[in-house]
Amino acid sequence: MKTTERPAFAQLLTDVLAYYRQDASRFVLDLWWNACEAFDLDQIRKAIQAHATDPEHGKFAPKVSDVVRVLQGTATDRAALAWGKTLEAMQTVGSYTDVVFDDPAIHAAVEDLGGWVKLCRCDLKELGFMQHRFTEAHRAYVGRGRFEYPRRLVGDRSPDLEYEKRGLPAPKPALIGDADRCAAVYQGGNAGGKTAITFKSVAQLAVRRPMELPA
Structure with a gap:
């Protein structure tokens, strides 16, 4: 999702939780956003609908793991x-x-x-x-x-x-x-690879953190 879609996402989740008679606190909304940000808003709507219409699991309010499982599969x-x-x-x-x-x-x-x-x-x-x-x-x-x-x-x-x-x-x-x-x-992503790598001389490292010798 794009950042501009966050209000629509928050409203969707608030409506869904209201259906299950639960409140959408700021913490809950942030938790859902961080877990679902990588997906499209329309995909999330469909995943929530799939959960709500499930005969077994739809009786309970959806958890983040329920929707992510539908979106990602195993x-x-x-x-x-x-x-x-x-x-x-x-x-x-x-x-x-x-x-x-x-x-x-x-x-x-x-x-x-x-x-x-x-x-x-x-x-x-x-x-x-x-x-x-x-x-x-x-x-x-x-x-x-x-x-x-x-x-x-x-x-x-x-x-x-x-x-x-x-x-x-x-x-x-x-x-x-x-x-x-x-x-x-x-x-x-990173420009150079998975991990940023820098080089320093031994003298520079020694100045910042003197080497401790065992007693």
Whole structure:
């Protein structure tokens, strides 16, 4: 969802909880927003309706986990779908183009496998092993909730600086999936990789935190 949709989301949730004779406190609204922000407002409406019309679970007010479960499916299902999307991009886009997926967990999982180029160029006999590692990593990142990831998966191309020297724009990355979500993934990621890395000399470290020797 976009930030501008938060009032509509809050009103939707307030109406739903009122149906179940519950109040929507600020804490509750914030909790729901943080859990559902990655989804479309229309998807959330449908998920809540699916819960409300469920003969067994619909008798009780929906919890965040109920709606997220409907939206995401199980972690195993989502990881399998993510691998299918990644495999299709490997075959259609290839290793020479930067890519941005609409799922940040794909970026983090691909980075764990050595990056976009390495994954695209792995041997067919390694593909089953790569799939297993990818789905395991994807499930782990989804379960973590918040994690670092590269804003784009870099292809085997010339650096941006080479294009700048020639007065040419750097090639745009291929967007895989929903364009708005791809933009959100790009904006939320790190420029250099999953983890920001800096270098300092030993002398600088010693000045800030003197080394303590054992007695």
